[in-house]
Amino acid sequence: MFLHELLILIVVSFGAGTLGALLGLGGGFIIVPALTFMSFNPSQIASTSLFAVFSTSASSTLAYARQKRIDYSLGIRFALIAIPGAIAGAYISDFITLQSFKLYFALVLIGTSVYIFRKSELAKEHKGTHSSAVMALCYVASFFAGILASLFGIGGGVIFVPLMVVLLGMSMHVSAPTSQFIFLISSVAGLASHVVLGHPDYLVALVLVAGAFAGAQLGAKISLHVKEKLLQKLLSISLLAVAAKFIVDVFTE
Numbered sequence: 001m002f003l004h005e006l007l008i009l010i011v012v013s014f015g016a017g018t019l020g021a022l023l024g025l026g027g028g029f030i031i032v033p034a035l036t037f038m039s040f041n042p043s044q045i046a047s048t049s050l051f052a053v054f055s056t057s058a059s060s061t062l063a064y065a066r067q068k069r070i071d072y073s074l075g076i077r078f079a080l081i082a083i084p085g086a087i088a089g090a091y092i093s094d095f096i097t098l099q100s101f102k103l104y105f106a107l108v109l110i111g112t113s114v115y116i117f118r119k120s121e122l123a124k125e126h127k128g129t130h131s132s133a134v135m136a137l138c139y140v141a142s143f144f145a146g147i148l149a150s151l152f153g154i155g156g157g158v159i160f161v162p163l164m165v166v167l168l169g170m171s172m173h174v175s176a177p178t179s180q181f182i183f184l185i186s187s188v189a190g191l192a193s194h195v196v197l198g199h200p201d202y203l204v205a206l207v208l209v210a211g212a213f214a215g216a217q218l219g220a221k222i223s224l225h226v227k228e229k230l231l232q233k234l235l236s237i238s239l240l241a242v243a244a245k246f247i248v249d250v251f252t253e
Contacts, residue, residue, distance in 0.1 A: 005038065008034070009207045009208060010207055010210070010211045011211070012030060013052050013208040013209075013212045014212070014214055016031045016056070016212055017055070017211060017216040020060070020157075020212070020215075020216060021056060021060035021063070021180065021215070021216040021218075021219030022219040022220075025154070025157035027155065027215070028049045028050070028053045028149075028152065029154050029158075031052050031153070031208060031212075032105060033109075033246075035204070036101070036105070042096045042097070043194070046089075046151055047199035048200050048201050048208065049152075049153030050150065050187055050190055052205075053149070053183060053187050053212075054183070054184070054187040054188065054191055054209075055208070055210075055213040055216070056155070056180070056213070057180045057184040059220070060180045061177070063216070063220030063221065064180060064220055067220075069178075070177045070181045074164070075178045075182050076185070078138065079142075079182045079186045081142040081143050082145055082156065082182065082185075082186035083186050083189040084146065085145065085146025086147070086150040086189040088147050089148065089151035089152075089190060090151075090193030090197060099249075099250050102247075102250050104152075105152055105246060106242075106243040106247045108148070109239045109242055109243040110240065114236075128170065134168070138167060141163055144159070145160060149186065149190060150193065155179070156182070156183065156186070157176070157179045157180075157183070160175070160182055161175050176223070
């Protein structure tokens with residue numbers, strides 16, 4: 001790997017850590033496209049990006065814990081359900097081609113873009129409910145969020161945050177930090193599975209971890225003060241552009 005590529009990854013991972021902590025996502029939605037364009041295979045992309053997701057979640061969880069913004073009880077329950085999914089996702093990544101990976105991840109990016117664009121609407125108060133049926137739905141979604149995170153090397157915030165806000169009536173002020181706490185626990189299982197399978201590129205992972213950890217500290221600090229509306233729109237458009245590029249690649253290569 002060339003020096004200029006490592007420098008690019010440092011910048012990308014720092015931005016991913018900042019935005020991941022700020023928006024309640026893992027940051028992989030930025031790192032994965034970068035690794036894809038560098039021609040890594042799907043299992044390398046997912047496993048190496050997951051190191052950055054873990055770093056982002058660890059860093060932002062530390063910051064959010066000091067701010068007392070994490071619902072630990074709910075986070076632990078969701079994380080325990082997500083762990084089997086994270087293990088399954090690591091194994092599934094061995095059986096997916098780069099073309100299929102691009103197509104499926106493009107769909108994930110579109111979903112993430114819609115979530116970010118409508119994040120301000122989610123931030124409005126919802127009554128929510130903790131009924132048995134709603135909690136059962138949340139647990140099923142947690143399992144699939146674990147698969148999604150480990151298969152693509154991203155956080156499951158695009159699933160967890162809307163669940164907590166819309167279905168459970170939690171505020172964005174608490175749901176985004178709790179989402180990061182869930183990643184911290186569940187990503188360990190995904191990472192361990194990828195390591196056992198020999199997937200990660202450790203040099204790239206080390207670079208991503210350093211950049212994402214520093215970026216997440218910044219994201220957590222400014223999350224209480226930054227005006228996110230313009231940022232959300234620009235990021236949504238960028239993700240849609242990357243998704244379009246992936247889809248074009250799938251049907252033209």
